[in-house]
Amino acid sequence: MDDTRQILLKEFERVVEPLGIQIVELSVYVGKSGLNIQVIIYREGGVTLDDCERVTRNYNDILNILEPIDENNYTLQVSSPGIDRVFKDEKEYNIFASRHVKIIVDEAFQHSEGGMIRGVLKGLDGDRVVLVPHSDPGGQLTIPIGSIRKTQLDG
16 A cells, blocks of 8 residues: 555645645545545645646546546545644655644653743744744754654644
């Protein structure tokens, strides 16, 4: 199944990049009705219903010609990440740069209030997340990725 996912991911990225859209997550699994493909997309400024429809049409065209996919035996679902998405992959720290986030950190990280830090995400720098905390809008905070328990978009 991982080979199929990698094939789909490569093809889908090729199609959406010219549209200014990024793939946040691609899940592929076999269900009762065949292959289920779930794609979460992101575009700066937000994902519209038209974006989801356009990507669905383009993906369906690709799926109809890819070998491991039976064109009559798959379900495709394309959606936006939502306003409170929980990060599942380190690449999301760069995808969602400039967005407001809340980060829950280990007790060992000293700059948190009650284990949570809210701020504007700057991105990932090596193995550290860079953030402008709401508590210090002129400052910048770097958080070791290993100290983070959960990161979530914050509206």
